[in-house]
Amino acid sequence: MKQGNKTKLRIINEANKLFYQQGFNATSFSNIVDATGLSKGNITYHFKNKQEILSGIVESRLADIDELLTAWNKEFPSPINRLVRFCEMLLDEQDNLKQYGCPMGTLTGELSKNQPALYQLTLPMFKRFQTWLLEQFTLLNFSSEQANENALELLSRVQGITVITHVFKDEKFLNKEISKLKNEIKNRYD
Amino acid sequence: MKQGNKTKLRIINEANKLFYQQGFNATSFSNIVDATGLSKGNITYHFKNKQEILSGIVESRLADIDELLTAWNKEFPSPINRLVRFCEMLLDEQDNLKQYGCPMGTLTGELSKNQPALYQLTLPMFKRFQTWLLEQFTLLNFSSEQANENALELLSRVQGITVITHVFKDEKFLNKEISKLKNEIKNRYD
DNA sequence: TCCTAATTAGGACGCTCGTCCTAATTTAAG
DNA sequence: CTTAAATTAGGACGAGCGTCCTAATTAGGA
Numbered sequence: 342m343k344q345g346n347k348t349k350l351r352i353i354n355e356a357n358k359l360f361y362q363q364g365f366n367a368t369s370f371s372n373i374v375d376a377t378g379l380s381k382g383n384i385t386y387h388f389k390n391k392q393e394i395l396s397g398i399v400e401s402r403l404a405d406i407d408e409l410l411t412a413w414n415k416e417f418p419s420p421i422n423r424l425v426r427f428c429e430m431l432l433d434e435q436d437n438l439k440q441y442g443c444p445m446g447t448l449t450g451e452l453s454k455n456q457p458a459l460y461q462l463t464l465p466m467f468k469r470f471q472t473w474l475l476e477q478f479t480l481l482n483f484s485s486e487q488a489n490e491n492a493l494e495l496l497s498r499v500q501g502i503t504v505i506t507h508v509f510k511d512e513k514f515l516n517k518e519i520s521k522l523k524n525e526i527k528n529r530y531d
Numbered sequence: 532m533k534q535g536n537k538t539k540l541r542i543i544n545e546a547n548k549l550f551y552q553q554g555f556n557a558t559s560f561s562n563i564v565d566a567t568g569l570s571k572g573n574i575t576y577h578f579k580n581k582q583e584i585l586s587g588i589v590e591s592r593l594a595d596i597d598e599l600l601t602a603w604n605k606e607f608p609s610p611i612n613r614l615v616r617f618c619e620m621l622l623d624e625q626d627n628l629k630q631y632g633c634p635m636g637t638l639t640g641e642l643s644k645n646q647p648a649l650y651q652l653t654l655p656m657f658k659r660f661q662t663w664l665l666e667q668f669t670l671l672n673f674s675s676e677q678a679n680e681n682a683l684e685l686l687s688r689v690q691g692i693t694v695i696t697h698v699f700k701d702e703k704f705l706n707k708e709i710s711k712l713k714n715e716i717k718n719r720y721d
Numbered sequence: 722t723c724c725t726a727a728t729t730a731g732g733a734c735g736c737t738c739g740t741c742c743t744a745a746t747t748t749a750a751g
Numbered sequence: 752c753t754t755a756a757a758t759t760a761g762g763a764c765g766a767g768c769g770t771c772c773t774a775a776t777t778a779g780g781a
Contacts, residue, residue: 348728363645366557370769380730383770387728390769441639450632451641451696455553467698468686493695493704501691505683508639508657514683521684538758560739570760572742577758580739 349387349397351377356391357398361437361444365395365451365459392459399462402444406469420477421531424495425523427474431499432519435512442507445470446500471496481530491530498522539577541567545592546584551627551634555585555641556651582649589652592634596659610667611721614685615713617664621689622709625702632697635660636690661686671720681720688712 347376355376370391374381388394411413417423431438441447452460455500471492478488506515545566545695549558560581564571578584609663621628636654642650661682668678694713696705 364554364556364641366554367645369767371767381554381769383729384730385770402646441644446694446698447640447644450637451554452696453697453700454631454637455557464698490707493699493701495707497691497704497708498688499691501687501689501693504636504640504694507643507689508636508654509683510643511683515685517680518684518687559737561737571739572761573759575740 342508346381350384350385350401352379352387352394353397353401356394357401359397360395360448365391367449381493390463395459396462399466403469406466410469410473411441420480421527423477424474424526424530427470427495428519428522428526429500431502431506431515435506435515438506438515439510439512440505440507443500443503446503467496478530495526538569539587540567540591542574542577542584542641543587546581547588547591550585550588550638552631555581556636581662582652586648586652589656592656593659596656600659600663610670611717613667614664614716614720616688617660617685617714618709618713621693621696621705625696625705628693628696629700629702630707633690633693634672636693637697668720685716 350372356368356373359372359376365484368391370384371381373391373394374384377384388397413423413426417426437444445463449463449467451459452463474492474495475485475488478491479485481488483491499522502515502518505518506512542563546558546563549562549566553562556720558581560574561571563581563584564574567574578587603613603616607616627634639650639653639657642653664682664685665675665678668681669675671678673681689712692705692708695708696702
């Protein structure tokens with residue numbers, strides 16, 4: 342790997358952390374300078390501005406999501422078990438969710454308000470999960486319309502649990518609701 | 532009403548709109564100056580800074596919430612119908628929800644990330660709804676523990692629907708899910 | 722080794738930020 | 752009316768913002 346790509350990754354990782362933990366608009370360029378320990382000019386060289394950094398972050402996250410979903414597909418032959426695994430993702434991330442909310446939901450939600458171009462940029466992350474969920478429900482023999490409805494509903498349930506966990510800083514709620522949701526999936530769709 | 536209070540209200544209303552539509556951190560002091568048409572000094576006279584404006588906004592919103600819930604209590608003798616009305620609130624606000632998300636969820640979520648003092652300030656808005664929902668489930672003869680769980684779950688469902696509606700700009704989803712949720716309430720709790 | 726392109730450092734700039742201060746004007750009580 | 756308090760206007764200020772530019776350094780192929 343070229344030297345510059347290492348720097349790019351470092352910027353992307355640090356900025357990703359900052360955007361998640363502080364919000365996109367609350368993070369300044371010099372915050373990123375401080376966090377990376379790089380010079381201002383160096384960062385500008387790799388990314389013209391905050392928006393380009395965001396673009397890099399999204400690209401990187403999309404790759405992570407694809408990798409994750411592919412791994413789940415391999416690990417779990419049963420769509421039901423895949424959906425269950427999807428729910429369990431929230432348990433893996435419970436500390437972060439409690440403190441900072443959903444990495445996709447809070448970012449897309451923030452940008453959706455009044456930065457339409459950046460909002461469009463982040464939307465594919467949601468779409469990946471939506472599409473993948475749709476595939477699982479299709480495998481479970483739902484009509485495409487019904488599969489889509491189920492996919493969005495599950496996404497919605499998970500987002501709701503995340504918001505409440507975040508707002509009330511309540512991981513007990515998270516654990517209980519995920520456990521209920523997993524049961525519901527098994528009962529409803531199996 | 533004294534002259535100054537009219538100005539205060541004007542500031543609160545305009546800032547409330549801006550914070551909701553752009554986010555708290557993305558709204559500058561001079562945005563508020565422009566939106567109100569007042570002078571910088573005048574706003575500073577009434578509120579030292581953005582945080583004090585937020586404090587005023589929360590106070591005002593809490594009063595609105597109390598008024599709303601009291602009206603619902605009067606209008607609907609049945610707790611079930613009150614819960615249904617609660618869900619229907621999202622339909623009344625569907626245009627705003629689609630564009631800007633939940634006025635409480637997005638604000639509290641934003642501030643929760645790294646402005647703990649302001650986050651604490653906004654939390655009571657959520658608590659009002661939580662408490663009120665708890666009361667309704669208590670009236671439905673649930674144990675206090677079970678009533679609390681039901682209250683949080685309903686809040687969670689509603690937040691989830693809001694997030695998806697906002698992120699996907701999809702009011703069809705909103706209408707369908709609210710309708711399903713209302714049926715579920717009637718079937719599960721009646 | 723040398724040379725060119727890639728990378729890094731950091732200063733200059735104009736702008737906006739939030740805060741503070743002072744003066745002008747309006748209000749309302751006496 | 753008079754007068755003091757409440758309210759409003761708007762400029763001054765330093766700090767931080769993002770962008771741009773140039774110079775120094777480094778890396779890697781020839």
